[in-house]
Amino acid sequence: MCSIQEETSLDLNVKFKPTTKNCVKCKTAKAIILIRHSTYCKKCFQHVFVGKFRKNVEKSRTASSYGSGEKIMVGFSGGPSSRAMLQLINEYNEAIPHKRVYSEIVVCHIDESLLLNQKSTIPLIEQSVRKYNYPFIGLYLQDIYNSDVTKSGFYNSVIEIEIDAKISQQKDPTESPAEKLSNLLNNISNLTVKEDFIWYLKLCYLIDTARKNGCTRLFLGDCSTRLSIKIISLTSKGRGFSLPLETSGETNWFEDVIITRPMKDMLSKEIGIYNQFAGLDDVYVQNVTSMMHAKASIERLTEDFIVGLEKEFPSTVSTIARTGAKLTPSDSIMKENRCVICLMPYQENNKIWQNRIIVMTIPSSQQSNGCNDIQLNCSKNTTSGGCINGCNDTSNDESMVNAEFADSLCYACRVDIRDIKITNKKIILPPYVAEGVEERKKKINRKQMRKHIEEYLLCSEEEL
Amino acid sequence: MSLLKIKLSFSGGIELLFDNIKQKSVEIPSSINPPNSTTMKDLISWMKDNLLKERPELFMSGDTVRPGILVLINDSDWELEGELEYEIKDGDDIVFISTLHGG
Ligand SMILES: [Zn+2]
Ligand SMILES: [Zn+2]
Numbered sequence: 001m002c003s004i005q006e007e008t009s010l011d012l013n014v015k016f017k018p019t020t021k022n023c024v025k026c027k028t029a030k031a032i033i034l035i036r037h038s039t040y041c042k043k044c045f046q047h048v049f050v051g052k053f054r055k056n057v058e059k060s061r062t063a064s065s066y067g068s069g070e071k072i073m074v075g076f077s078g079g080p081s082s083r084a085m086l087q088l089i090n091e092y093n094e095a096i097p098h099k100r101v102y103s104e105i106v107v108c109h110i111d112e113s114l115l116l117n118q119k120s121t122i123p124l125i126e127q128s129v130r131k132y133n134y135p136f137i138g139l140y141l142q143d144i145y146n147s148d149v150t151k152s153g154f155y156n157s158v159i160e161i162e163i164d165a166k167i168s169q170q171k172d173p174t175e176s177p178a179e180k181l182s183n184l185l186n187n188i189s190n191l192t193v194k195e196d197f198i199w200y201l202k203l204c205y206l207i208d209t210a211r212k213n214g215c216t217r218l219f220l221g222d223c224s225t226r227l228s229i230k231i232i233s234l235t236s237k238g239r240g241f242s243l244p245l246e247t248s249g250e251t252n253w254f255e256d257v258i259i260t261r262p263m264k265d266m267l268s269k270e271i272g273i274y275n276q277f278a279g280l281d282d283v284y285v286q287n288v289t290s291m292m293h294a295k296a297s298i299e300r301l302t303e304d305f306i307v308g309l310e311k312e313f314p315s316t317v318s319t320i321a322r323t324g325a326k327l328t329p330s331d332s333i334m335k336e337n338r339c340v341i342c343l344m345p346y347q348e349n350n351k352i353w354q355n356r357i358i359v360m361t362i363p364s365s366q367q368s369n370g371c372n373d374i375q376l377n378c379s380k381n382t383t384s385g386g387c388i389n390g391c392n393d394t395s396n397d398e399s400m401v402n403a404e405f406a407d408s409l410c411y412a413c414r415v416d417i418r419d420i421k422i423t424n425k426k427i428i429l430p431p432y433v434a435e436g437v438e439e440r441k442k443k444i445n446r447k448q449m450r451k452h453i454e455e456y457l458l459c460s461e462e463e464l
Numbered sequence: 465m466s467l468l469k470i471k472l473s474f475s476g477g478i479e480l481l482f483d484n485i486k487q488k489s490v491e492i493p494s495s496i497n498p499p500n501s502t503t504m505k506d507l508i509s510w511m512k513d514n515l516l517k518e519r520p521e522l523f524m525s526g527d528t529v530r531p532g533i534l535v536l537i538n539d540s541d542w543e544l545e546g547e548l549e550y551e552i553k554d555g556d557d558i559v560f561i562s563t564l565h566g567g
Binding site: 281 | 475476477479480521525531532534536540541543544564
């Protein structure tokens with residue numbers, strides 16, 4: 001019969017061609033989706049998809065001390081993965097209405113339209129989540145420059161990066177948040193660095209917002225495709241030390257706000273199909289590398305590489321993701337060694353190590369003091385006389401504060417900072433960065449003071 | 465020559481390459497490459513010539529769609545429908561979903 005002949009004449013491709021067209025799970029229904037090497041019918045596909053989500057959130061429930069009644073925040077970009085995640089959280093939480101797992105669900109979206117000169121994404125996003133009736137917080141990325149986006153809730157001194165890579169801490173200048181953010185990002189020509197900055201500013205803003213709204217957990221929509229891209233790109237950007245925290249299914253690195261990634265086991269293909277079947281319309285939000293060629297940034301290049309590889313070798317993503325999941329945070333990670341920009345841990349003495357292997361000094365700053373090219377000039381408020389960091393405006397102290405700032409950065413952020421082009425525009429880092437530097441300094445001072453008076457102390461360390 | 469009426473849908477950002485239109489009904493020749501019936505491969509290159517507004521490299525790679533773009537034919541994964549060899553039928557509903565930049 002001709003139909004049999006057709007089947008046997010299939011050419012042998014490298015790529016897997018499913019031999020059975022039935023669902024591997026129920027074995028009866030016609031398969032309509034191919035995920036890796038398995039074929040599923042619509043019903044079984046949805047069942048498996050929802051199951052992966054549930055497995056992850058349930059794992060995080062037992063792992064936490066909170067149990068039920070937790071108030072959570074959903075980081076919602078509007079993209080397919082966060083769109084699916086919100087739907088899944090909703091279904092999960094409403095399954096038994098009188099016994100909700102989460103007492104309250106807040107949806108938070110950060111608008112980065114300023115960077116692309118486009119109109120705000122907030123109205124569209126708000127509309128797409130309205131049907132869930134959850135409190136919605138729409139933020140503009142530039143508002144990270146507000147003095148209340150800080151630990152203390154009010155901190156208005158900032159760090160300025162000046163000509164000759166001088167950095168000064170001063171009273172909040174008068175530019176609008178939008179101008180400050182544009183000045184910072186427009187002076188970074190390297191898209192990899194720009195993406196880095198945008199991502200960490202967003203992350204810090206999300207954490208801060210979750211904290212201030214009493215949310216003990218932040219859900220992020222990274223899917224396995226995304227995470228495997230991250231694993232490769234973070235490694236190539238010198239962020240290997242914090243990689244386990246940035247890609248794990250759950251981390252308590254931010255202490256009072258636990259980050260959970262319930263989509264970590266789903267491929268972007270699965271998410272796209274799930275959304276299509278569920279009629280979930282995602283909001284397409286452009287970012288700085290949208291529509292750009294693959295070599296625009298490390299992140300884009302990695303995406304191109306992994307997605308292309310996945311096409312021919314459908315286990316690429318799962319292999320990378322599984323390998324990444326085996327990585328655990330290093331024992332040498334310490335809560336107090338937290339980078340003031342990305343809030344990720346840095347390696348103790350990473351600067352010494354870095355100075356040894358990398359030529360750090362750029363010609364224009366060689367005469368300053370040789371050890372590094374970043375200078376911090378500290379002058380909070382001219383009228384109050386001297387700044388909170390206790391330094392005067394003499395150049396000697398400048399370089400001391402400068403070193404303090406450099407010391408409180410992780411390796412990757414220090415490299416990133418060097419990519420900021422100095423122009424006649426004021427380039428300012430958000431107040432939370434300056435607050436972090438000050439906090440770190442206070443901690444060190446306390447430690448040093450303790451050392452000095454140690455022998456006179458009668459109480460134990462914990463009591464101090 | 466007869467025409468096939470089909471529905472095309474775009475989402476996940478790929479609509480930007482097609483004049484920002486999410487859905488479009490089109491009529492294509494039943495045999496773009498006579499004497500063979502029109503296949504997905506023919507449709508994709510037809511779309512490139514007739515619908516694509518910009519940046520073909522963001523839609524295509526060789527004679528197929530770029531990796532990371534999902535194609536569903538009548539709600540079924542095109543990878544189970546023969547991909548490029550699939551013969552288009554009148555009334556087909558074809559969805560292109562970009563999964564790139566998902567987050
Ligand atoms: Zn089935
Ligand atoms: Zn950092």
